[in-house]
Amino acid sequence: MVIGVPKEIKNNENRVALTPAGVAELRKASHTVYVQVNAGEGSGFSDEEYIGAGAIMLPTIEEIYGIAEMIIKVKEPIAQEYPLIKENQLLFTYFHFASSEPLTHAMIERGAVCLAYETVEKTDRSLPLLVPMSEVAGRMAIQEGAKYLEKPSKGRGILLGGVPGVKPAHVLVLGGGIVGAQSARMAAGLGAHVTLMDVSLPRLRYLADVMPANVDTMMSNEYNIREAVKHADLIVGAVLIPGAKAPHLVTRDMLKLMRPGTVLVDVAVDQGGCIETCRPTTHEDPTYIIDDVVHYCVANMPGAVPYTSTVALTNATLPYVMQLANKGWQQACRDNAELKVGLNVVEGKVVYKGVADAWNLPLTAVNEVLQEEVLS
Incomplete structure (x- = not known):
């Protein structure tokens, strides 16, 4: 198969979809891999490394899309890429269709085959291609939250772990999945007091067993969230419904309950966000303030640590x-x-129900589509 790896062009996206080691494995299986010049530069991989692994370098994104049967990317195509996508071309990347109606309609119109990293799912309901980026984003949520709690960033001026004689910050984590668990563990490791919420009692039992002593678990419901946000210094939104929009757990009116300088980090922004006042931001301009509450809603958080993220x-x-x-x-x-x-x-x-429901579109059974390919 002919495989194309374009350079990511989304704002401050430094990851690349394939390492030189990945190219070498594909070449061993006799596949042809085209990589755009400088595609790996942001992640620390040179063109020479790709050439050494057997890749063919092409100078422009147009040439990559023009020649490839399968495009592998990190982030969803943006508007300037839409015209480059060919009918029947396979795109394998993060799409998050439920958070972008224009992207959904563009891919329908282009007639592409869109296989989304975030909805590849094992029989145990785990999401193997979301896990590595969730691990990165969960840890980063605390790293970034701690930074924006500093006074120059308009935060409350609190050190996450405190010091002897001074209480540590209180971190509230909404969601006990991969992101939430990583966030809670990271915050606890820095010495913060952590409250970790989830709607699943079995999951809370498990988390209570494995988390450090400075992590408390609590059932997630509107009443408990309203009470918890009053005392939280850093709130991490870590809720995921695979392929569908995230529910708004923190509503606009709850901001009035928070203390000035509280920091919100919404890791669910890719799926519409679980904080009502969330809107996607970039690494270039990562935060905004509403009602004296700092919002950090970068849609590609792992892009800030591209080497780690790309390899993972x-x-x-x-x-x-x-x-x-x-x-x-x-x-x-x-x-x-x-x-x-x-x-x-x-x-x-x-062919994915969460996407059809998000934009009120007709749903075609995936089996029907695969059967049509057999018959043709």
Whole structure:
């Protein structure tokens, strides 16, 4: 198969979808890999390393899209990429369709095959291609939150872990999944007092067993959240409903309950955010203030640590890329149920329920689409 790796052009996105090591593995399987010049530069990988691994370098993004049967990326295509996408071309990347109606309609119109990292799902409901970036984002949420709690950043002027004789900051984490657990552990490690909320009692029991002593667990409901935000210095939104919009757990009126300088970090911003006043920001302009509350809502947080993120992501995606390249997307999805549920939009049809529900679009059964490919 001919595989294309374009340079990411989203604001301050320094990750790349494939490392030189990944290129070498694909070349061993006799696949052709085209990489755009300087695609890996932001992650610390030179063109020479890609060439040494067997990649063919192309100077422009237009050439990459023009030649590739499968495009592998990190972030969803942005508007200037839409015209480059060909009918029947396979795109394997993070899409988060439920948070962007224009992107959804653009991919439908282009007739592309859109396989989303974030909805590839194992039988135990875990999300193997979201996990590595969730681990990075969960840890970063505390790192960034601690920074924006500083007074020059308009925060409360509180050191997360405190010092002897001074209480540590209180961190509230909404959601006990991968992001929430990583955030709670990171905050606890820095000495903060942490409250970790989730709607699943079995999950809370598990977290209570494995978390440090300075992490308390609590059932997530509106009453408990309203009470907790009054005392929190840093609030992390870490709620995910795979492929669908995140629910608004922190509402606009709750900001009035918070102390001036409280910091909100919404890791769920890719899926619409679980904080009502959240809107996507960039690493270039990461925060804004509403009602004296600092909002940090960067949509590609792991892009700030691109080396770590790129290696972690390729470790997870490469086995799936290999299956798609070896078998073609139709057969790979028939053979692997994990990949099958990753299909979101196929040749003009929405095949993922969360995306159809988000934008009130007709839903086509994924089996029907795969069957159509057999018959054709």
